[in-house]
Amino acid sequence: MTEEKHYMTTEGKEKLEKELEYLKTERRKEVVERIKVARSFGDLSENSEYDSAKEEQAFVEGRINQLEKMIRNAHIIEEDGDNSSIVSLGKTVTFKELPDGEEEEYTIVGRAEADPIEGKISNDSPMAQSLMGKTIGDQVSVSTPGGDIRVEITKVS
Template structure:
């Protein structure tokens, strides 16, 4: 049997997934079942777009439930590391693009909770891979889709 993928996440990220799972199982499933019942009453199912849409949504909800259950079953909680001068998962890193770029801050999290719009990047991203293990005030090169950039780590929390 193949080893299942581990999903790294913070305790906050795990709780967020547990809440989403609870919502999908207790509320969303019931809503979709109700939509299917109503759509059946519209007549011939072979030409019923409401029924097809409701069944598609049901498949999406069930797939998302299975995905979340798998992620939670294989969750690895990112432990808090008190070493404040080394970049690790769970830390927020502020860096400055060299020579005179803007400051940017990102929290490095597992792919399950990555959301660049919230300042959370996946540990699998090129930026995070380049930062992990580096130290405060270290200058590094990062390969990005737009080309290589140089950055200096100016804060780690």
């Protein structure tokens, strides 16, 4: 069974590597210390502090495993200099909603670094799927939770 590729920018991979390093070198030790302190409180069967610390440990270890897998299977998004006007993974696309002309800008990234609040949407999202392969001036119908909208691509960088 081949593992899924995780598309990301070099910056995104570095961010994940920093988080992994933090979890392994600092957070893991903090949780182990919490468990030691909670054990000192006595009877573990009625010790909510111990249960909480063990749950946190499971979360941290799960996140470490997830990050290691994502980094191991990282596929770095390369700059596509030849097709600079075509919307693709790693590109920033600006579009205006039709007919009112409200402009929005998003960078299309892999799901590992998607953060809509920062203007980064996953290549798996309906918005990105609708825009990929299109170029400046194209009008595209996009399915959203609030219903379909029509947009016109005004810039790709």
